[in-house]
Amino acid sequence: MPADRGQDASSLRLIFDKHTAVMMDERVTLVNIAFRMLGCAHEAEDVVHEAFARWFALSDEARREIRSPVAWLVRVTCRICLDQLGSARARRERYVGDWLPEPLPDDSRWGGTGRNSSGDPAERVALDDSVSMGMLVMLESVTPAERVAFILHDVFDLPHTEIAGIVGRSAESSRQLAASARRHLRSDRRRAVSTHQHRSIVSAFRNACEHGDLDTLIGLLDPQVTVRADGGGKVRAALRPILGPEKTARYFLGLLRNRFARELTEENVNGCPGLVSHADGEVNGIMAFAVRGGRITQIWVIVNPDKLHAWKGSGL
Known part of the structure; x- marks a missing residue:
């Protein structure tokens, strides 16, 4: 405030x-x-x-x-x-x-x-x-x-x-x-996993990204996985949803190759295990995940700087 x-x-x-x-x-x-x-x-x-x-x-x-x-x-x-x-x-x-x-x-x-x-x-x-x-x-x-x-x-x-x-x-x-x-x-809450399993899968996702392990990444993703990104026109972000395991895995590995995320930390995002991206000591992106049936079904990537104030300094 x-x-x-x-x-x-x-x-x-x-x-x-x-x-x-x-x-x-x-x-x-x-x-x-x-x-x-x-x-x-x-x-x-x-x-x-x-x-x-x-x-x-x-x-x-x-x-x-x-x-x-x-x-x-x-x-x-x-x-x-x-x-x-x-x-x-x-x-x-x-x-x-x-x-x-x-x-x-x-x-x-x-x-x-x-x-x-x-x-x-x-x-x-x-x-x-x-x-x-x-x-x-x-x-x-x-x-x-x-x-x-x-x-x-x-x-x-x-x-x-x-x-x-x-x-x-x-x-x-x-x-x-x-x-x-x-x-x-x-209707969207069926097959929801425990918080412990959710956190374990997000952790495995982070490790696979950091090690460039394409096969492991694909194995963590549901066949119908969808990625949506919000840059708000302020920073570069995918304008349309990314669909499917292989495209999703290559998308995130590409982000790391482009040094978008120089560090990924595991933190709760809106009460659920997620990832926070840091570059040059600043938070520049948040990733939230939906996990169903033991695999990631949805990934939401928020990079619009207007939506990251709560993650910087004293927050809101």
């Missing part, structure tokens, strides 16, 4: 009443909601900043009439996100190459959803998975209303009676939206 925003927030704590101070303490949760909606950290920050700005623009009398300021902020944050999601498709049609969600390092800020552990586990998505690259990419394929209903119910445990007012539907329609998104997302 920019320093001036932090100063503004500190000043506002002193000016406004106790309810407002409580709301400011909920800011992390609001940013968590917005990030899962939008897949972009700085857009999530902007949305929450706008939601607070709308609260502070209300008259004292209007604020006093709001029974739950935090619930009001959640509704406003989600409605702004809905507007953003509605226009995102048009914006991304102008994006150079593939648009991918922002990769995040391990950080406690992105784990606080306030969700409890009750309910049928078969109807829930694991908390750690709610910000995984695979999940965020899959969420791009559902409608904005489905995305909002799913995230608020399955991740943040809000009842459908509250979600209904946000998406402008009945509670039953909200329930159906979340169920539709859940079915769509669950």
Whole structure:
């Protein structure tokens, strides 16, 4: 968050009443909601900043009439996100190459959803998975209303009676939206491996890349493996998906021959084992992986420098 925003927030704590101070303490949760909606950290920050700005623009009398300021902020944050999601498709049609969600390092800020552990586990998505690259990419394929209903119910445990007012539907329609998104997302979660096996396969991938071992690389890849790269037009990146084991293996070996990655380190990316590329002491790329049935099925490469701020210095 920019320093001036932090100063503004500190000043506002002193000016406004106790309810407002409580709301400011909920800011992390609001940013968590917005990030899962939008897949972009700085857009999530902007949305929450706008939601607070709308609260502070209300008259004292209007604020006093709001029974739950935090619930009001959640509704406003989600409605702004809905507007953003509605226009995102048009914006991304102008994006150079593939648009991918922002990769995040391990950080406690992105784990606080306030969700409890009750309910049928078969109807829930694991908390750690709610910000995984695979999940965020899959969420791009559902409608904005489905995305909002799913995230608020399955991740943040809000009842459908509250979600209904946000998406402008009945509670039953909200329930159906979340169920539709859940079915769509669950179809890609079959054959998922344990974190230990995922990490072992990513480690083997790194070793094969560093040793130029083409055959081993190909053996780690699913026959239908796909690579998508996001350079955003800022740096050179594949503009179209790379398909198949041999093309994928040669692509990554080519990156290392061109000294794109002078060092690869194994780090968690959005809560899952991944790789971080370094060149000249700077992070210049992030690789996230989906592993199914013991092989790598998807690789997402993010090299757009605008999406790497969280990996440099103090992060967001």
